[in-house]
Amino acid sequence: MLYRTYRPTTWSEVVGQEHVVRTLQGALETERIGHAYLFAGPRGTGKTTLGRLFAKALNCTAKSRKPCGSCDSCVSIEEGRSMDLIEIDAASNRTIDDMRELRENIGAAPTASKYKVYLIDEAHMITKEAFNAFLKTLEEPPAHVIFILATTDAAKIIPTVLSRVQRFDFKKPTQQQIVTKLATVAKQEKLKISDGALAAVAAAADGAFRDAEVMLTKLASHLGGSAIDEAIAQSVLGLVPLSWHPKFLTALAARDRAGALRFLHEIQAQGADADQFAKGFLEYLRRVMVAKIDMSILEQAGLAMADTQLAHVREFAANMEGAQLVKAIQAFTDARNRIRTAPIAFFPLELAALEVAAP
Ligand SMILES: Nc1ncnc2c1ncn2[C@@H]1O[C@H](COP(=O)(O)OP(=O)(O)OP(=O)(O)O)[C@@H](O)[C@H]1O
Numbered sequence: 552m553l554y555r556t557y558r559p560t561t562w563s564e565v566v567g568q569e570h571v572v573r574t575l576q577g578a579l580e581t582e583r584i585g586h587a588y589l590f591a592g593p594r595g596t597g598k599t600t601l602g603r604l605f606a607k608a609l610n611c612t613a614k615s616r617k618p619c620g621s622c623d624s625c626v627s628i629e630e631g632r633s634m635d636l637i638e639i640d641a642a643s644n645r646t647i648d649d650m651r652e653l654r655e656n657i658g659a660a661p662t663a664s665k666y667k668v669y670l671i672d673e674a675h676m677i678t679k680e681a682f683n684a685f686l687k688t689l690e691e692p693p694a695h696v697i698f699i700l701a702t703t704d705a706a707k708i709i710p711t712v713l714s715r716v717q718r719f720d721f722k723k724p725t726q727q728q729i730v731t732k733l734a735t736v737a738k739q740e741k742l743k744i745s746d747g748a749l750a751a752v753a754a755a756a757d758g759a760f761r762d763a764e765v766m767l768t769k770l771a772s773h774l775g776g777s778a779i780d781e782a783i784a785q786s787v788l789g790l791v792p793l794s795w796h797p798k799f800l801t802a803l804a805a806r807d808r809a810g811a812l813r814f815l816h817e818i819q820a821q822g823a824d825a826d827q828f829a830k831g832f833l834e835y836l837r838r839v840m841v842a843k844i845d846m847s848i849l850e851q852a853g854l855a856m857a858d859t860q861l862a863h864v865r866e867f868a869a870n871m872e873g874a875q876l877v878k879a880i881q882a883f884t885d886a887r888n889r890i891r892t893a894p895i896a897f898f899p900l901e902l903a904a905l906e907v908a909a910p
């Protein structure tokens with residue numbers, strides 16, 4: 552799997568998450584290391600990656616502590632055999648007994664390094680009782696112990712724990728950031744893949760680097776050495792072509808009812824799934840709506856897209872009437888709700904199109 556091979560092993564390979572990277576590097580430089588961290592954020596955004604990287608930097612024996620990647624400590628962490636980076640999956644170690652056991656073990660000094668780092672994944676799975684049994688340890692662990700709790704669901708972490716950790720919120724990468732990462736991987740793997748194909752994969756990954764890399768792996772194994780363009784990527788991965796949403800919206804905005812219906816019939820003939828199309832189209836409308844207020848919010852909300860895509864969004868935002876946009880969002884939201892029970896899945900979409908494109 553490419554995503555294992557291409558997990559960043561140095562700070563500079565990390566794409567995005569600048570706020571986390573900078574703060575952790577600052578802590579290392581000033582030697583002001585916290586004893587408990589919480590890495591919260593969506594899946595596949597780098598929580599485990601940065602946890603390991605931080606552990607590596609903490610225990611690196613080279614003077615610079617970059618981490619060097621070649622000292623015994625760095626190598627053992629990279630090979631996944633370090634005794635001083637303990638990764639625990641809380642999904643299967645969530646009870647009071649598990650926490651007691653952990654508490655008893657942490658007293659022992661690190662075997663070969665300065666710190667013993669406990670990276671606890673899926674930390675929201677730990678039961679409340681187990682967390683309570685663990686609070687004291689979390690508050691005052693032995694000086695050589697550092698906890699990193701990782702979770703995709705910080706809302707489930709109890710307040711008493713939250714108040715004892717330094718929290719970092721990981722952001723969903725933008726499509727452009729995912730493209731950046733995919734391009735690096737593609738280059739190293741010597742894949743011949745077009746920019747359009749990379750953009751299509753990034754758009755489909757919905758903010759998870761891992762999903763994007765898994766899709767790239769699938770493309771690479773499917774196509775051996777041959778070149779991959781957008782159309783191939785779409786057919787192999789079953790993606791909605793990036794051109795569909797702007798094309799459909801162009802017809803609606805021009806109140807071209809025949810064109811809008813023709814478009815729906817075309818994609819239906821190509822085997823598109825009505826619900827999936829509706830979902831994607833609504834996401835697209837949402838972007839246009841946000842862009843109409845302020846382009847910069849798109850970036851902040853993690854809705855940024857590849858540049859070619861963004862140009863269309865900008866144009867719709869500038870030229871479409873707000874009222875028609877709102878109408879479209881309402882009509883297609885209703886349509887999507889009705890698709891499941893409709894006798895013909897595309898029927899609600901056609902009605903919505905006629906409504907939105909009505910003169
Ligand atoms: N910020 C990033 N920069 C570059 N690559 C990344 C980044 N985040 C994730 N990746 C890629 O995605 C893969 C999965 O990342 P990671 O395991 O760190 O995600 P996670 O946040 O721990 O997800 P989960 O919540 O599912 O455990 C990595 O192996 C790496 O290839």
Ligand SMILES: [Mg+2]
Nearest residue numbers: 598599672701
């Ligand atoms: Mg993880």
Ligand SMILES: [Zn+2]
Nearest residue numbers: 611619622625
């Ligand atoms: Zn090192």
